[in-house]
Amino acid sequence: MKPETPAHVAPEDAAARRAVAPVICYPVEGLPAPDLAPYHAARDGWEQVAEVLVPAREARCFDVPAGHFFRITSVEGPQVGDLNLWNAHDLHERFYSGKTRALHGTHLSAGDRMWSNLPYLREMALITADTLDWYGFDGFGGGVHDVIGTRCDPYTHNLLSGGQYHHCCHSNLTRALAARTGLSLHEAELHVHDVLNVFMCTGFTRESGQYFMKASPVRPGDFIEFFAGMDLLGALSACPGGDCSTVHSSDQAACFPLLVQVFKPQRAVPGWQVSRANGYDRSHGL
Numbered sequence: 124m125k126p127e128t129p130a131h132v133a134p135e136d137a138a139a140r141r142a143v144a145p146v147i148c149y150p151v152e153g154l155p156a157p158d159l160a161p162y163h164a165a166r167d168g169w170e171q172v173a174e175v176l177v178p179a180r181e182a183r184c185f186d187v188p189a190g191h192f193f194r195i196t197s198v199e200g201p202q203v204g205d206l207n208l209w210n211a212h213d214l215h216e217r218f219y220s221g222k223t224r225a226l227h228g229t230h231l232s233a234g235d236r237m238w239s240n241l242p243y244l245r246e247m248a249l250i251t252a253d254t255l256d257w258y259g260f261d262g263f264g265g266g267v268h269d270v271i272g273t274r275c276d277p278y279t280h281n282l283l284s285g286g287q288y289h290h291c292c293h294s295n296l297t298r299a300l301a302a303r304t305g306l307s308l309h310e311a312e313l314h315v316h317d318v319l320n321v322f323m324c325t326g327f328t329r330e331s332g333q334y335f336m337k338a339s340p341v342r343p344g345d346f347i348e349f350f351a352g353m354d355l356l357g358a359l360s361a362c363p364g365g366d367c368s369t370v371h372s373s374d375q376a377a378c379f380p381l382l383v384q385v386f387k388p389q390r391a392v393p394g395w396q397v398s399r400a401n402g403y404d405r406s407h408g409l
């Protein structure tokens with residue numbers, strides 16, 4: 124926590140310095156928003172090829188071939204989910220929430236992409252629909268589907284309250300990945316990474332800059348839909364925080380399952396290609 128009274132007196136030109144207008148770090152002209160119409164058209168006649176119901180306070184893995192869609196849908200009650208994505212052929216390539224945040228902002232919606240980590244940095248998935256896109260930012264600065272939080276985990280829980288809790292999203296994702304891959308728990312844990320917080324409503328307080336959560340506006344039937352740019356292995360945890368209106372990292376909150384469905388379009392989306400390798404030559408100046 125920052126001290127209430129700063130240790131240093133503001134300089135005379137403090138107001139002028141604060142008044143400097145911000146500059147967008149990564150202008151997105153180099154990343155034009157994709158035309159979603161061909162993706163929406165590709166739903167015509169698509170075939171559901173897999174379905175996974177993620178139980179409350181658990182996680183499950185699912186596979187999405189390149190060029191397929193997947194949807195995460197709220198069922199039974201308001202519930203947030205923590206999503207991990209890996210290259211199905213190489214777990215070292217995984218979702219990079221930090222750079223995705225730098226490129227698209229704190230919260231994702233239709234038209235935004237999920238990018239992979241360095242040294243890969245290429246499109247893993249494109250968000251093609253979001254029934255909560257109407258929410259925008261509320262009066263507290265809260266938005267939906269954030270890439271600013273990490274994932275609830277038992278280490279932070281232990282640090283703050285000393286307990287042992289085993290159904291944080293970090294542990295749920297670890298168990299799911301271990302079960303799917305045959306890796307040991309400790310090996311699998313190292314591949315679990317910062318998430319897309321699906322349906323979670325979060326922001327930073329204006330006064331103290333602290334990360335906050337509030338009751339998710341998601342209701343049964345709401346969904347977020349993705350298009351896979353490469354063969355993906357996904358894992359989704361139905362967070363023990365439920366709708367995240369009160370607490371997480373415990374069994375106190377009301378929790379519900381989340382539904383994952385994978386769809387195969389009848390034909391490839393026109394003009395679409397499997398995500399290409401990043402063009403940087405990796406010589407790093409030598």
Ligand SMILES: [Zn+2]
Pocket residue numbers: 205274275291292293361362363364371
């Ligand atoms: Zn969680």
